[in-house]
Amino acid sequence: MNPEPDATFVSDATFNPALDLGLERVIRAPREVVWRAWTDPDRFAKWWIPAPLQCRVDRLEARPGGALVTRMSEDGATFTPHLDGCFLLVEDRLRLVFTNGLDSDWRPAQPEPVAMTAEIRFADHPEGTDYRIRVRHGDKAARDLHEQLGFAEGWGTVAAQLAALVEAEPR
Template sequence: MNPDLDLTLQRVIRAPRAAVWSAWTDPSLFEKWWVPAPAVCRVDRLDVRSGGAFVTRLSDDGVDFVPHIDATFLVVDESERIVFTNAIDSAWRPANPAPVPMTAEITLSDHPDGTDYRIVVRHGDPAARARHEELGFLEGWDSVTKQLAVVAESRTTR
């Protein structure tokens, strides 16, 4: 982790790793948490494997959906780690995404209370990191992580 280039978030989710993993890999679950409410997510492609496509759209009204992320999964270690980047789009073409290019690494590990969920978002330069932070990285990723926790935790109480 490079504090000049990276932003991080960590949370304990009170659910087993399998439930958190399912929330990341099942499109119907993923749509429930990926964008901050009250916005709505629609998954176009969620091919969770190394080299797989990651394409979503979002809507503020639930009717009109606009592109949100067009990315590629770089590394997928089942139930342990997901790494994706928006600097390469789902067709494996170099991209210059707005608002910033980034590579995100999500790691899951066992915790006595459930799952230790960690995010590291890497940027190519300090200006991109600062821009992402100014745009509300912590608030946005914290919001969706809380929503992820609700989805994962609800699956363990069935």
Template sequence: MNPELDLTLERIIRAPRAVVWSAWTDPSRLEKWWVPAPTVCRVDRLDVRPGGGFVTRLSDDGVKFVPHINASFLVVDELERIVFTNAIDSTWRPTNPAPVPMTAEITLTDHLDGTDYRVLVRHGDPTARARHEELGFLEGWGSVTKQLAAAAESQAAR
């Protein structure tokens, strides 16, 4: 972790890793938490494997959907780690995404209370990192992580 280039978030999710993993890898589950409510998410492509595509759209009214993320998975370690980047789109073409290019690493490890969920978002330069932070990285990623936790904990309680 390089504090000049990276942003991080950590949370204990009171659910087993397999449940949290499923929330990341099942399109119908990802749609429930991937964007901050009340915005609605639609998953167009979720091919969770190295080189696979990750494409979502969002809508404020549930009718008109606009592009959200078009990314590629770089690393997928079953039940442990997902790494994706929006600097390469789902068809492996280099891109210059808004608001900033980034590579996100999601790690899941066992914790006495469930799953230790960690997010590390890497940026290419301090300006991109600062812009992402100013645009509300902690609020945005924090909000969706809270939604992820609620969804996973609800599923685990069943």
């Protein structure tokens, strides 16, 4: 059995409001359950894209260099590309970092509408899991575009869907 990783947060002085967007919330489920929802393709597909859109996970390889490829559908029949990226860092039950600036084959990409690197952090909280997202952008224009396109609403919606899924799981 793996020892429980230490997941206390320290002040994050590297957050740059000119380039980064973030979201924080407490999810009322154990960190292990939230982590599993991020790393199990079947669970991931249930919350990753805002409903009523549906998600199909083509590849989810939660390891450094592993692929993260998803598709989305409005009707459940026709799926179009959504995300083609790769994991840069995976620290068991602590942190995931992925980017769409490299595709799943590690080729440089110019994704639409914006290139980003996302960092997801998980820590214990008295009520469940302290869940933090930071999305980094290469320049202020990309950050501002992502914000205008609805970063808070989109990432907030999927965080709420993630919370609903894991909070409903039996313990």
